Amino acid sequence: MSGVTRRVAYRTCPLCEATCGLELHLEDDVPVLARGDRADVFSRGFLCPKGAALPKLEADPDRVRRPLLRTGRGSAAQWREVDWPEAFAVIAERLSAVIDAHGRDAVGVYLGNPTAHNLASLVHGRLMLQGLGTRNVFSASTVDQMPKQVAAGLMFGGALSIPVPDVDRTDHLLMLGANPYESNGSLCTAPDLPGRLEALRARGGRLVVVDPRRTRTAAAADEHLAIVPGTDALFLFALVHVLFAEGRIDPGPHLTPHLDGLGEVERLAADFPPEAVADACGIPAERIRAVARDLAAAPRACVYARIGTCTQEFGTLASWLVDVVNVLTGNLDRPGGAMFTLPAAGSASAGGTPGPGRGVRLGRHASRVRGAPEVFGEFPAACMAEEIETPGPGQIRAMVTVAGNPVCSTPDGPRLDRALDALDFMVSVDIYRNETTRHADVILPAPPLVAKGHYDLALYQLAVRNVANYSPPIRPLAAHETAEWEILARLGAIGMGLGPDADVDALDEALARGLVERAVARPGSNVEGRDPDALMTALAHRRGPERALDVMLRTGPYGDGFGADPAGLSLAALEAEPHGVDLGPLAPRIPGVLRTPTGRIELAPEAIVADVARLRARRDRPATGGLVLVGRRHLRSNNSWMHNVEVLVKGRPRCTLLVHPDDAAARGVVHGGTVRVTSASGAVEVPVEVDDAMRPGVVSLPHGWGHDVDGVDLAVARRHAGVSSNVLTPSDRLDPLSGNAVCNGIAVEVVPCPSP
Numbered sequence: 001m002s003g004v005t006r007r008v009a010y011r012t013c014p015l016c017e018a019t020c021g022l023e024l025h026l027e028d029d030v031p032v033l034a035r036g037d038r039a040d041v042f043s044r045g046f047l048c049p050k051g052a053a054l055p056k057l058e059a060d061p062d063r064v065r066r067p068l069l070r071t072g073r074g075s076a077a078q079w080r081e082v083d084w085p086e087a088f089a090v091i092a093e094r095l096s097a098v099i100d101a102h103g104r105d106a107v108g109v110y111l112g113n114p115t116a117h118n119l120a121s122l123v124h125g126r127l128m129l130q131g132l133g134t135r136n137v138f139s140a141s142t143v144d145q146m147p148k149q150v151a152a153g154l155m156f157g158g159a160l161s162i163p164v165p166d167v168d169r170t171d172h173l174l175m176l177g178a179n180p181y182e183s184n185g186s187l188c189t190a191p192d193l194p195g196r197l198e199a200l201r202a203r204g205g206r207l208v209v210v211d212p213r214r215t216r217t218a219a220a221a222d223e224h225l226a227i228v229p230g231t232d233a234l235f236l237f238a239l240v241h242v243l244f245a246e247g248r249i250d251p252g253p254h255l256t257p258h259l260d261g262l263g264e265v266e267r268l269a270a271d272f273p274p275e276a277v278a279d280a281c282g283i284p285a286e287r288i289r290a291v292a293r294d295l296a297a298a299p300r301a302c303v304y305a306r307i308g309t310c311t312q313e314f315g316t317l318a319s320w321l322v323d324v325v326n327v328l329t330g331n332l333d334r335p336g337g338a339m340f341t342l343p344a345a346g347s348a349s350a351g352g353t354p355g356p357g358r359g360v361r362l363g364r365h366a367s368r369v370r371g372a373p374e375v376f377g378e379f380p381a382a383c384m385a386e387e388i389e390t391p392g393p394g395q396i397r398a399m400v401t402v403a404g405n406p407v408c409s410t411p412d413g414p415r416l417d418r419a420l421d422a423l424d425f426m427v428s429v430d431i432y433r434n435e436t437t438r439h440a441d442v443i444l445p446a447p448p449l450v451a452k453g454h455y456d457l458a459l460y461q462l463a464v465r466n467v468a469n470y471s472p473p474i475r476p477l478a479a480h481e482t483a484e485w486e487i488l489a490r491l492g493a494i495g496m497g498l499g500p501d502a503d504v505d506a507l508d509e510a511l512a513r514g515l516v517e518r519a520v521a522r523p524g525s526n527v528e529g530r531d532p533d534a535l536m537t538a539l540a541h542r543r544g545p546e547r548a549l550d551v552m553l554r555t556g557p558y559g560d561g562f563g564a565d566p567a568g569l570s571l572a573a574l575e576a577e578p579h580g581v582d583l584g585p586l587a588p589r590i591p592g593v594l595r596t597p598t599g600r601i602e603l604a605p606e607a608i609v610a611d612v613a614r615l616r617a618r619r620d621r622p623a624t625g626g627l628v629l630v631g632r633r634h635l636r637s638n639n640s641w642m643h644n645v646e647v648l649v650k651g652r653p654r655c656t657l658l659v660h661p662d663d664a665a666a667r668g669v670v671h672g673g674t675v676r677v678t679s680a681s682g683a684v685e686v687p688v689e690v691d692d693a694m695r696p697g698v699v700s701l702p703h704g705w706g707h708d709v710d711g712v713d714l715a716v717a718r719r720h721a722g723v724s725s726n727v728l729t730p731s732d733r734l735d736p737l738s739g740n741a742v743c744n745g746i747a748v749e750v751v752p753c754p755s756p
Helices: 054-059 084-102 113-117 119-132 146-156 193-202 232-245 262-269 274-281 285-297 315-328 381-389 413-421 484-495 504-521 532-538 544-554 571-575 606-619 661-667 715-719
Strands: 006-012 021-027 030-036 068-071 078-081 107-111 137-139 172-176 206-210 223-225 301-305 398-402 425-429 442-444 465-468 581-585 627-630 657-659 674-678 683-690 698-700 746-752
Touching (some): 030 054, 084 398, 084 442, 172 285, 193 206, 206 285, 232 262, 232 274, 232 285, 315 606, 484 544, 504 532, 657 661, 661 746
Parallel strands (some): 107 398, 172 206, 172 301, 425 442, 627 698
Antiparallel strands (some): 006 021, 674 683
16 A cells, blocks of 8 residues: 555553543554553553544444434424535524523523543533523433432532442452443553452452452452342441441541541441341342441451442442441542542642532532432432423523533433424434434534543542553544534534624633632632633633643642643643653542532531432332342443444344343243343343343343434444333432433343244
């Protein structure tokens, strides 16, 4: 191939929370091969199959690459490519008409999971939200991690003040509802977490996994406890009870002066002895006692829990109790325990004056139909359909979705599917015409990954080591491409009434100036009292999210302070280090990390204490004897949006129902057959795998599938369609404190389908 320009570029994989380093091999700036970057300071060459498939994702012929405009509905729908001015002109006309006629709350916004991995979305998404000015904001957070954010916010004062396991130095790790051998870390940014777990065991440490299924992670552990789904909070409360009852409470001198509510936690735990919860949990009382004793006795220990504990009816209580146990055993904020990252780009708890703060404010307003409280600026995703369907002031009549597919990933997808079809107008920022965006009137494609910069602004706040790595664009934008930050800023400008031709550079300038002025005004900042104009001049050569990132890095905890510390961090310093910068292991941060109203760790927040009564009722609830459903992850699957890459879906079907042999025999179900699974909200027919890895009484179905609907332009995914598990997930079951959907522990019936 004469004339082909070949080169290698390094960047961070943006596909999941692991933030692995990529070595991208390019031909004429087109990725043809992705390998792990062995020189990456964090991942050291590790890469999962999803990252290796990135060139296939970039080359996917079904990707939307130019704006699409839809005319007609249903089977009569037709799509045509348009240029960007025409696309924004249509949006300005029709979205503005909805706002003018019905008010700002007539617009709903849904933010999908990839927005948390995207620098432009995290920085300039706020311009879009501020410009639209609606209260009706939803995101993937309320089908995922919101309970952990609520618990951390109430205990420590910030939504992202989430302790992460110091896995590289711990001696004992108790893991609940997580399967990193399939999904890497979650709310725990850790490349090659399976390798880190193996290193833990190799140095003589112990790994205990609590999960209703013997996952790959559980199979690699020293011990697996097959818990009844939805009872993690009971199990954790029993650990707390044992620690108090046996005199094993030892927060240590580093925590004791900063604790409030220890006595209240002891009072609450009195109702949850192991003997009282053992039947509900399905774990013998003596095993529960042994787990508590092992945690207390280990030199360095940590409890870590993830999505299985969040997507259940007591998600916030379980998330709270994880850190209560870490506090009581003295393992919070110390090496080898659960620690707080100090992110290079700063955070709400990384600057300013430590001590009493504002804490978090939840429930400032409520959703219109069911009165669900607002949490961190959004309503539960499970409320979307009813807010579109129900007439009256504030009814959602237009939607903006960004990198999300809620029809496949939020409760009662068929209902939401019907609701979206009834909207007056919809615009989607997305790279696919999928089950959700097929309802859009306009689809605006983000540019390819190689044409935009990348920095994991959110995920580096949850890393198991302090690191920073920036990936510059590999090539400039093509003539038909628009920067993602400009797309979001222009949507915000339209919401502000500035029209489709607004000066988005002026909005970008105002955003950067706001960051500079806040840093200059912040007591203790490394630019405190400096001239904002002078700092803006130093940023004049940058625009978009890179300019904002430069401000955050330079005024962050390792920053150069715009020249005050020549050895400090800046975006230029990261650009000179393509494999990243290692800023060292996690270090203790209490009390500096705390921003609660008391300036202390709130062990017994009022809202959480009030919810314990609901857990007592669950403790005494008799077992039904039926089946309950849980989800599951797969190493080659990333929610719903990577099923159109052949290399990731080939092989035997992965959208199957796992059933324990005893449950299969009792129902006449055979391996390889097809079953009908029915819940209170719907039914699906799915192939079955009989598998003794399941706990008896529990069945498992992965989420994110169901690609066989009309109007979807996903050729590969349609051939591997599967069924959507959220058909079985009712929209009326939420964790009340966080608004998170209950996706695990759903009662179902399973019967064999007649043979064809």
